[in-house]
Amino acid sequence: xTVPTRTEAAAIVRRxxxxxxxxxxxxxxxxIAAFLAHQAAASGRQVDRQLVxxxxxxxxxxxxxxxxxxxxxxxxxxxAAWLAAAGHxxxxxxxxxxxxxxxxxxxx
Numbered sequence: 001x002t003v004p005t006r007t008e009a010a011a012i013v014r015r016x017x018x019x020x021x022x023x024x025x026x027x028x029x030x031x032i033a034a035f036l037a038h039q040a041a042a043s044g045r046q047v048d049r050q051l052v053x054x055x056x057x058x059x060x061x062x063x064x065x066x067x068x069x070x071x072x073x074x075x076x077x078x079x080a081a082w083l084a085a086a087g088h089x090x091x092x093x094x095x096x097x098x099x100x101x102x103x104x105x106x107x108x
Contacts, residue, residue: 001088006030009054012086016064030056055094058083 013026031072033056039051062078080092 003048003051003090004054004058004088005050006053006057009057013061013064018062018064022060022064026057026060029059032054032056051090051094054088055091058091059095061095078084 005089009030013023018026030053033052034049037047040047041049059076061080061082062076065082067079076096080096083089083091083095
């Protein structure tokens with residue numbers, strides 16, 4: 001599995017030349033996801049925190065790609081496909097549906 005570290009995920013985003021609002025949003029999502037992952041782990045659930053943080057940073061990359069190319073897939077799925085093509089297929093399920101809130105849901 002090739003889950004990027006938080007630093008590597010940030011570098012992927014930066015290479016796409018994001019606007020400042022996008023960086024703020026992605027960082028905020030990664031922070032919230034990391035917090036929820038920490039809470040889930042503290043309550044005994046197994047959570048891949050590196051995957052959660054990377055997915056938080058990269059969950060909206062299709063919004064950046066849509067500026068330059070047409071994307072035939074729905075939001076989230078396009079990010080997952082792009083990340084798979086970039087060598088990070090394990091992030092696909094985490095970004096396809098933005099399931100961050102599931103970290104605090106005891107039913108999943």
